Amino acid sequence: xxxxxxxxxxxxxxxxxxxxxxxxxxxxxxxxxxxxxxxxxxxxxxxxxxxxxxxxxxxxxxxx
Numbered sequence: 001x002x003x004x005x006x007x008x009x010x011x012x013x014x015x016x017x018x019x020x021x022x023x024x025x026x027x028x029x030x031x032x033x034x035x036x037x038x039x040x041x042x043x044x045x046x047x048x049x050x051x052x053x054x055x056x057x058x059x060x061x062x063x064x
Contacts, residue, residue: 009034
């Protein structure tokens, strides 16, 4: 499928599970412009940083 504009994704989560983290990494590898905001110091955060996924460390104070 040809797109005129690149696909961009912004995800906000707490500490995501392994499947969710891997889906973020896969999207990044597919060329999707993805940024994930999540809790710093977690296994998910570390895995995303190691994979080169742009991340924003932030602790949510309430549910969205």
